[in-house]
Amino acid sequence: MTYPKRFAALPEYAFPRLRSLLDHHDPGGDVVHMTIGEPKHAFPSWVGDVLAENTAGFANYPPNDGSPELLGAISDWIKRRYDVGLDLNQIMALNGTREGLFNAAVALCPEETARGERPVVLIPNPFYQVYAVATATVGAEAVFVPATAETGHLPDFASLPPQILNRAEICYMCSPANPQGAVADRDYWAKLIALAEKYDFRIFADECYSEIYRDTPPPGALEVAQEGGADPERVVLFNSLSKRSNLPGLRSGFVAGGPETIRHIRQLRAYAGAPLPLPLQRVAEKVWADEAHVEENRALYREKYKVADEVFAGIDGYMPPDAGFFLWLPVEDGEAAALKLWTETGVRVLPGAYLSRDTDRGNPGKQYIRVAMVAPKQEMRDGLTRLRDCIYA
Incomplete structure (x- = not known):
């Protein structure tokens, strides 16, 4: 039995790769999920x-x-x-x-x-x-x-x-x-x-x-x-x-x-x-x-932007996002940073290289981690603070 070859060059999808990287290690604290961009704010009640x-x-x-x-x-x-x-x-x-x-x-x-x-x-x-x-x-x-x-x-x-x-x-x-x-x-x-x-x-x-x-x-x-x-x-x-x-x-x-x-x-x-x-x-x-619920949702994310700006104030290379709900944070090595965060703090983030492709000019995501700001605000603040103290201290 043969299978198509056109997908052979595609790397494994990001989240199975992340599970392979992290899941055989115990978390170093209460788990804070900051990997998947799945919104957690309330949808319209009606x-x-x-x-x-x-x-x-x-x-x-x-x-x-x-x-x-x-x-x-x-x-x-x-x-x-x-x-x-x-x-x-x-x-x-x-x-x-x-x-x-x-x-x-x-x-x-x-x-x-x-x-x-x-x-x-x-x-x-x-x-x-x-x-x-x-x-x-x-x-x-x-x-x-x-x-x-x-x-x-x-x-x-x-x-x-x-x-x-x-x-x-x-x-x-x-x-x-x-x-x-x-x-x-x-x-x-x-x-x-x-x-x-x-x-x-x-x-x-x-x-x-x-x-x-x-x-x-x-x-x-x-x-x-x-x-x-x-x-x-x-x-x-x-x-x-x-x-x-x-x-x-x-x-x-x-x-x-x-x-x-x-x-x-x-x-x-x-x-x-x-x-x-x-x-x-x-x-x-x-x-x-x-549009009323959209404006309420946007206001919640604006509060989260402020939290991120406060937590990472003074961190070299921190780029406040203009929009969306991800942080793209610079690190020495995205995989190493994600593993260190998980084993030392329980914060779960995604290595940037899992979202990008190797080229003759290198992999533009290798020195980044992606952090989803979808958790409740206080939980997000706790996760970002742990991340800052672990990676940027």
């Missing part, structure tokens, strides 16, 4: 009521691309948030953004470029691991672009040589960035969109952390593309309720873009996708329409 009112919908096959009501609620949110008007045929509901970020590559990446060459997918380094798996699935070449302190923790795609850019079909871009929390401003998006227009590739804008920020709402790729008059098919937007509304288990997200882009993604969904159950679509419809 979610259960909406679900209960719509349980009869489990008796029906759900609308494959999203109910008109859900798509309308998402369209309204995009208009409120970005002042971009989209028709319902430019939006498709997703089972969370992971499904969309993967399937969009399958639906949109050609087998070869217009020149008959192997296509390239541009990926920030570090990155959300589904980008690399999607690239391997479609048989494209992954080109990892460092996002380091020197580049403001955002990838400098324009630094790539023309022979790479001429083969590019897709560029994954996450803003606010996971893991660094850096935000692409309007100028960054405008330059990236201009580069995509010049070399004719699509931008997959992963904006699932867009509603968690300190002061200023991060700009979105779609709004900058519209302002600049870009091809409507140029930018594909992904977002979800997981972080915005503390509903990672609802598995409700969306993809939005040009009508031809969404037509191709919907065609794949018709054969190989799993639509969100109708009762969950009804919940998502109501959640996208409500």
